Amino acid sequence: MNNLRGIYTIWYRDIIRFWRDRMRLVGTITLPLLFLFVFGPGLSTRMGLLGPGIDFAQFIFPGIIGMTVLMSSFMAGVSVVWDREYGFLREVLVAPISRVSVVIGKALGAATVALLQGMIIMLFAPLIGISLSVWTMLALLPLMFLLAISMGSLGVLLATYIRSVEAFQAVMQMLMFPMVFLSGVFFPLEGLPSWMDVLVKLNPATYGIAPIRQVVLGVPPELSVLGHTMTLWENIAVVAMVGTAVILMAMWSFGHQE
Amino acid sequence: MADYIIEVENLVKKFGDLVAVNDISFKVAPGEIFGFLGPNGAGKTTTINILCTLLRPNSGRATINGFDVVHQQSQVRQSIGLVFQDPSLDERLSGLQNLRFHALVYNVPSPVREQRIKEMLSMMQLWDKRHSEVRTYSGGMKRRLELARGLLHRPKVLFLDEPTLGLDPQTRNRIWEYILDLRQREGVTIFLTTHYMDEAQKADRLAIIDYGQLIAMDTPEKLKRKVGKDIISVKTADNDKAADEIKRRYQTEIRPDGNELTFSVTNGEEFLPKFIKEFDIKIQSINLRRPSLDDVFLKLTGREIRQEEVRSAFKAMVRQYGRRQRR
Numbered sequence: 001m002n003n004l005r006g007i008y009t010i011w012y013r014d015i016i017r018f019w020r021d022r023m024r025l026v027g028t029i030t031l032p033l034l035f036l037f038v039f040g041p042g043l044s045t046r047m048g049l050l051g052p053g054i055d056f057a058q059f060i061f062p063g064i065i066g067m068t069v070l071m072s073s074f075m076a077g078v079s080v081v082w083d084r085e086y087g088f089l090r091e092v093l094v095a096p097i098s099r100v101s102v103v104i105g106k107a108l109g110a111a112t113v114a115l116l117q118g119m120i121i122m123l124f125a126p127l128i129g130i131s132l133s134v135w136t137m138l139a140l141l142p143l144m145f146l147l148a149i150s151m152g153s154l155g156v157l158l159a160t161y162i163r164s165v166e167a168f169q170a171v172m173q174m175l176m177f178p179m180v181f182l183s184g185v186f187f188p189l190e191g192l193p194s195w196m197d198v199l200v201k202l203n204p205a206t207y208g209i210a211p212i213r214q215v216v217l218g219v220p221p222e223l224s225v226l227g228h229t230m231t232l233w234e235n236i237a238v239v240a241m242v243g244t245a246v247i248l249m250a251m252w253s254f255g256h257q258e
Numbered sequence: 259m260a261d262y263i264i265e266v267e268n269l270v271k272k273f274g275d276l277v278a279v280n281d282i283s284f285k286v287a288p289g290e291i292f293g294f295l296g297p298n299g300a301g302k303t304t305t306i307n308i309l310c311t312l313l314r315p316n317s318g319r320a321t322i323n324g325f326d327v328v329h330q331q332s333q334v335r336q337s338i339g340l341v342f343q344d345p346s347l348d349e350r351l352s353g354l355q356n357l358r359f360h361a362l363v364y365n366v367p368s369p370v371r372e373q374r375i376k377e378m379l380s381m382m383q384l385w386d387k388r389h390s391e392v393r394t395y396s397g398g399m400k401r402r403l404e405l406a407r408g409l410l411h412r413p414k415v416l417f418l419d420e421p422t423l424g425l426d427p428q429t430r431n432r433i434w435e436y437i438l439d440l441r442q443r444e445g446v447t448i449f450l451t452t453h454y455m456d457e458a459q460k461a462d463r464l465a466i467i468d469y470g471q472l473i474a475m476d477t478p479e480k481l482k483r484k485v486g487k488d489i490i491s492v493k494t495a496d497n498d499k500a501a502d503e504i505k506r507r508y509q510t511e512i513r514p515d516g517n518e519l520t521f522s523v524t525n526g527e528e529f530l531p532k533f534i535k536e537f538d539i540k541i542q543s544i545n546l547r548r549p550s551l552d553d554v555f556l557k558l559t560g561r562e563i564r565q566e567e568v569r570s571a572f573k574a575m576v577r578q579y580g581r582r583q584r585r
Contacts, residue, residue: 002365009362017350087346091407094310095363096335 006097010105011112014079018113025117028075032068032121036061036128050188051219061128062216063185065140066147066209069118073148074176076110077155081168084159099255103156107247110152111145118144130216139215146236147208150243157250160257179205184213189223201225207238263288263414263447264309269318271304278304280470281318286447286463288414293461294451295551301470302451303343306419309449310338323414336364339408339446343419345400349393353384353403356392357410364411378406382436398429405436415447416440422457434460455551464551468559478551485549485557488526490533491518495540503539518543 018024040057050059083089092102122140125132132140155172162168182196183205192200200206210223211232223230230238264286271279279301286292294302307313309320311331320327323337340346347356357375366374379385382402392400401421408416418437422430438460441448452458458478465475474481494500501512501519513520523529526546534541 005365006363009359012362013348013351013355013359016355017348020350083348086349087342087344088348089346090312090340090342091346091348091360092363093312094335094338094340095360096332096365097363098332 002096003098003101006095006101007105007108009097010092010102011108014076014106014109015112017079018109025120028072029068029117029120031071032064033124035067036064036121036124040128051217054217054219055129057128058130058217059188060186061125061130062213063183063209065118065121065144065216066183066205066212067180067185068121069114069144069148070151070180070205070208071176072117073110073114073150073152074155074172076113076152077106077157077159078165078168078172079109080106080156080159081162081165084163085165100251103153103247103251103254106156107149107152107250110155111148114148114152115141115144118148125216132216136215140212143208143212143215143236146239146243147205147212150204150208150239150246153243153247153250157246157253160250160253179203182206183209184223185209204239204242207235207242211235262286263290264292264320264322264449266305266309266320267318269305269308269320270316271301271308271313272316277470279308279315282467282470282472283318284465284472284475286415286449288447289441289445290463291441291448291450291461293458293464294449294467295453295455295458295464295555296451296467297453300467302467303419304470305467306417306449306451310340310417311335336411337414339411339413339416341401341404341408341416341418341421343423345404347392347400347403347407350391352389352391353379353395354388356403357407360407360410366411374410378410381439382406397425398432401425401429401433402436405433405440409440409444409446412444413446415449418448418450420451420453422452422454430457455555458551466555466558473558474554481554482549482551485554487522487524487549488529489520489522489547489549489553490526490530491515491520491545491547493518493542493544495542500537500539503537507536522549 036057040060044056047056049055080089083092093099118140122132122137158171158175159168162171178199182199182203184200189197189200189206189210206223207230210221210230213219214221214232221229221231221235223235262285264284266285267283269279269282270277282301282305284292294305296302304313308315309322309327311327311334314328322334325333325337327334348359351359354375357378358371361371361375376385379388382405384399384403384406387395387399392403395403405421421437422433425433434457437448440446450457450461458464461478463476464478464481466473466481474484476484492500497514497517497519501514504510504512504519504521508521508523510521510523530544530546534544
C-alpha cells in the first residue's frame with residue numbers, strides 16, 4: 001500500500017511536469033515525422049515494394065512508432081539527473097517510500113509519456129496509406145508499453161551512474177542511435193552483412209520493433225535467430241526478460257546510492 | 259516514550275582516508291533546540307546525512323524517536339523533517355504542488371491533508387503565492403516553503419542544515435522568528451547546524467564540532483563562561499612596547515589582532531580605569547567586551563571560525579570523496 005502510494009506520487013509528479021512542458025512533445029515528434037514524411041516517400045519511389053503491397057514509407061511506419069517510444073522513454077531518465085542537479089532528489093530519497101517504488105514510478109512516468117507520443121505517431125497511419133483497425137491499435141498498446149517500460153528503466157539505470165545532464169545526453173546519444181539504426185527500423189532483417197546481422201540480433205530493441213511491425217503490417221514473422229524464426233510471443237518474451245533484468249538492476253543501483 | 263529524542267553513540271563516518279565524523283556521541287531531549295556549531299567541512303552535514311538515513315555510518319549507532327537510523331529507515335524518515343543547505347524544491351511545480359507531493363509521500367491522511375497544507379502555507383505567509391511556480395519565488399520564500407514542507411507531516415525532529423545560508427540579514431531574522439514560533443506551536447525538537455555565531459546563540463544547547471570531532475557541548479552561556487575572562491582590546495602609539503609592558507605588569511597572554519592588542523582579564527569593569535590611569539604609553543582606543551561564542555571557538559580550536567579558505571578546501575575534499583563513493 002505504501003509502495004503503491006509512492007509509485008503513484010512519483011509517477012503523478014512526472015506527469016504534471018510533462019503537462020506543464022507539453023511543447024516538448026512538438027520537439028520530440030518532429031524527428032519521427034521527418035523520417036515518415038520526408039525520408040519515407042523520398043526513398044519509396046526508388047525502392048519499389050519491400051513486401052506484398054508495402055512500400056518503403058509503409059515499411060518503416062511501425063519502426064518509427066517503435067523508435068519514438070524507445071527514444072522518448074529512454075530520454076525520460078534524464079529527469080532523475082535533473083532532480084539530482086536541482087536537489088529535489090534529496091527530498092525523494094529521505095521520504096518514507098522505498099527506493100524500489102521510486103524506480104517503478106519513474107519508469108512508469110517515462111513509459112506513459114512515451115506511450116502518448118507513440119499513439120500520436122500511430123494517428124498518422126492513414127496518411128501513409130495504412131489502415132489500422134481499433135483492435136490493431138489496442139494490440140499495439142501493450143507492445144509499446146513493454147518497450148517503453150524497458151527503455152525507461154534503462155534510462156533510470158544510467159541516470160543513477162551519470163551525474164551531469166550533459167554526460168547523460170552524450171551517453172544516451174551514443175547508445176540510442178546505434179540501438180535504433182541496428183534494430184530493423186529502417187530495413188528488412190534478411191540478407192544483412194554478417195557483422196551487422198550479429199549486432200542486430202544482440203540488440204534488444206530489435207525484438208521490440210519486430211512484433212510492432214508484425215501487428216501493424218500483418219506480415220509473417222521475419223526475424224530469425226540461429227535459424228529459428230521468432231514468433232510474436234517469443235519476441236515479447238525476449239523484451240520482457242531484458243526489461244525485467246534492467247529494472248532490477250536499476251532498483252539495485254538506485255537503492256545503493258548514497 | 260524515551261527520555262531522549264535523538265541518541266548518538268560513537269558515530270564514525272569515513273570517506274576513503276578522510277574521517278569526516280570521528281567518534282561523536284550526544285543526546286538531545288524532546289523540544290530542545292540543539293545546535294551544531296563548526297566551520298564549513300567540520301562534519302556537520304555528514305552527521306545530519308547519517309541521522310536522516312542518507313548515509314550509512316562506518317561504526318557507532320544513532321536513534322531518532324527510538325528508531326535506528328540504519329535498520330529502521332522508514333520509521334526514522336517518517337519522524338523527521340528536513341530543510342537542507344541547498345534548496346530541494348521542484349522549481350517547476352507550484353508551492354502548493356510541492357506540498358501536495360510531500361503530503362502524499364509522507365502519507366498525511368487525506369481528510370486533513372488540504373487543511374494542513376493551508377495552515378502551513380498561511381503560517382509561512384505563502385498562501386497568496388501558492389499557485390505560482392517555485393522558480394519565481396525569492397530565496398527567502400523558497401526557504402519558508404521548505405520550512406512549511408518540513409513540518410507538514412508533523413515530524414518529531416526538524417533538521418535545519420544552515421537554514422539561513424546565503425540569505426540577507428533581514429530575511430534571516432524573519433526565518434528565525436518563524437523557527438522560534440514553530441517550536442512554541444508544534445513542540446518540535448530542532449536540530450540545527452550553523453557557522454553563524456548569532457544563530458548558534460539561539461540554541462538551548464550547542465555542540466562545537468571541528469575536524470569531525472565534538473570538542474565541547476553545553477548551553478551557549480556556560481560555554482562562554484568556560485572561556486571565563488573579559489576581553490580587552492587596546493590600540494596604542496607603540497604596540498610592541500605596550501605588549502611588553504602589559505606582559506610585565508599583569509602577567510597575561512597577549513594576542514596581536516590587526517593593529518590592536520587583545521588580552522583577557524578577570525573583572526574587566528574594575529580593571530579598565532586602573533589600567534588607563536597607570537599605563538604610560540599613549541592609548542589611542544580601548545574596548546572591553548564579554549566573551550562571545552567566537553572567543554569560545556577560538557579558545558577551543560586555536561582558530562577563528564571565519565577562516566574559510568582552508569576550510570572550504572577541506573569541504574570540497576569531503577564532497578569529492580563523497581561523490582566518488584556514491585559512484
